[in-house]
Amino acid sequence: MTDVTFAPAGRLRGSVVAPPDKSISHRAAIFGAMASEPVSITGYLHAEDTHSTLNAVRALGALVEERGEEIVVRGVGLRDPREPDGIIDVGNAGTLMRLLPGWLAAQEGRSFTLDGDASIRRRPVDRIAVPLRQMGAEIEATDGRFPPFTVHGRRLHGTSYEMPVASAQVKSCVLLAGVAAEGATTLIEPQPSRDHTERMLARMGVQLHRSGRHLTISAADELEAESLVVPGDASSAAFWLTAGVLVPNARLLVKNVNVNWTRIGFVRILLRMGGVVVGGLEDPTDDEIPGHEPVSDLDVAAGPLEATTVEPAEVPLAIDELPLVALLGCFAEGETVVRGAEELKVKESDRIATVVDGLNGLGGDLEATDDGFVVRGTGGLRGGEIDAAGDHRIAMLGAIAGLASKEGVTVRGMEAAAVSYPTFTDDLAHLLG
Numbered sequence: 001m002t003d004v005t006f007a008p009a010g011r012l013r014g015s016v017v018a019p020p021d022k023s024i025s026h027r028a029a030i031f032g033a034m035a036s037e038p039v040s041i042t043g044y045l046h047a048e049d050t051h052s053t054l055n056a057v058r059a060l061g062a063l064v065e066e067r068g069e070e071i072v073v074r075g076v077g078l079r080d081p082r083e084p085d086g087i088i089d090v091g092n093a094g095t096l097m098r099l100l101p102g103w104l105a106a107q108e109g110r111s112f113t114l115d116g117d118a119s120i121r122r123r124p125v126d127r128i129a130v131p132l133r134q135m136g137a138e139i140e141a142t143d144g145r146f147p148p149f150t151v152h153g154r155r156l157h158g159t160s161y162e163m164p165v166a167s168a169q170v171k172s173c174v175l176l177a178g179v180a181a182e183g184a185t186t187l188i189e190p191q192p193s194r195d196h197t198e199r200m201l202a203r204m205g206v207q208l209h210r211s212g213r214h215l216t217i218s219a220a221d222e223l224e225a226e227s228l229v230v231p232g233d234a235s236s237a238a239f240w241l242t243a244g245v246l247v248p249n250a251r252l253l254v255k256n257v258n259v260n261w262t263r264i265g266f267v268r269i270l271l272r273m274g275g276v277v278v279g280g281l282e283d284p285t286d287d288e289i290p291g292h293e294p295v296s297d298l299d300v301a302a303g304p305l306e307a308t309t310v311e312p313a314e315v316p317l318a319i320d321e322l323p324l325v326a327l328l329g330c331f332a333e334g335e336t337v338v339r340g341a342e343e344l345k346v347k348e349s350d351r352i353a354t355v356v357d358g359l360n361g362l363g364g365d366l367e368a369t370d371d372g373f374v375v376r377g378t379g380g381l382r383g384g385e386i387d388a389a390g391d392h393r394i395a396m397l398g399a400i401a402g403l404a405s406k407e408g409v410t411v412r413g414m415e416a417a418a419v420s421y422p423t424f425t426d427d428l429a430h431l432l433g
């Protein structure tokens with residue numbers, strides 16, 4: 001385990017290019033493997049989670065050539081993944097674990113077992129097993145709902161499924177099954193969630209139609225795209241936006257950020273709290289499904305903050321950034337409340353517990369609730385030690401807390417950052433000059 005100390009930042013200036021988007025990289029590799037013709041992917045994220053995805057698609061028979069900035073995936077087509085010799089190891093990647101079975105469930109007569117690390121074994125898969133069974137698949141999970149689990153592929157039929165939780169992973173899984181099923185599949189979403197799957201499938205020639213909460217996908221014979229481009233990750237960029245707001249006199253430019261409106265709920269919350277962020281944010285696209293991802297450079301500066309309440313409908317659009325909302329709340333005037341975020345309990349760690357305990361250990365005044373947390377702003381944080389609990393977002397949360405604290409923060413287990421952002425400490429060193 002690596003302990004790293006982050007001292008209060010005297011100066012934080014300059015520009016940083018957001019690392020490639022993790023969600024979109026997973027999708028590009030999986031959809032590339034589902035395609036019949038080679039797909040060139042520019043800007044693929046080289047991190048632990050997305051390497052698990054490359055290994056998974058290789059195990060299914062796809063060829064992956066790495067050529068510097070570009071990777072080329074030579075897929076096996078919608079109906080020809082190979083049955084691997086052993087398990088498919090998803091490592092720490094929940095997105096891989098929940099998306100891939102959508103495709104695999106449609107492979108008649110073949111079985112696939114997925115497993116991962118200790119954290120992944122605590123993350124439920126019944127949320128995908130329920131709709132996939134409804135479409136005709138057979139799934140056996142440990143204790144009925146955890147990895148390791150086995151997907152027995154069957155001829156799938158389209159369905160209509162009302163999702164109990166707003167989850168882009170569940171939505172994507174059902175859409176992938178829908179592409180390879182017979183007939184149309186309709187999903188009814190409780191609230192909008194990130195829409196990268198819809199955008200990328202539309203770009204790859206699949207017919208998708210949205211009408212309010214209803215999303216319908218038609219089966220396709222093949223997926224097709226010569227090239228896919230991965231933009232910068234808004235969730236990774238959020239660490240720099242937070243640092244830019246909290247560190248006195250900071251001035252940062254975060255370049256090439258994906259500003260898809262379903263990913264920038266955090267920026268909207270930050271603006272509401274008084275943060276200064278300037279850039280070309282996307283407006284909601286309503287029922288339209290664009291075939292691209294918008295990007296912008298974001299300029300951020302330090303400033304005084306006010307508390308806010310994050311309502312349940314905002315949660316899916318800022319889910320991975322809610323730990324940073326808690327950190328901002330420590331520095332804001334008043335009481336910051338996050339509601340409707342019980343999903344945080346089933347991430348890489350129980351993020352209600354790790355955020356509340358972690359920031360309280362640094363001098364914060366937070367209280368866990370059943371569905372989120374309450375943060376009483378104290379104007380700052382003393383500092384101290386925080387355990388990343390094997391969770392990349394908690395590791396980087398601790399680092400940013402350290403920069404903004406009075407005495408600095410030691411993060412225990414900083415290596416966890418490599419799951420989504422392996423160059424995090426190098427980028428920070430550059431900004432500290």
Ligand SMILES: O=C(O)C1=C[C@@H](OP(=O)(O)O)[C@@H](O)[C@H](O)C1
Binds near residue numbers: 022167170194
């Ligand atoms: O679809 C995706 O790429 C993701 C969806 C979210 O999970 P849920 O679908 O479980 O909300 C998010 O927390 C995760 O980091 C990535």
Ligand SMILES: C=C(OP(=O)(O)O)C(=O)O
Binds near residue numbers: 022
């Ligand atoms: C929850 C996350 O990812 P995943 O579900 O893919 O493990 C995350 O990156 O914060």
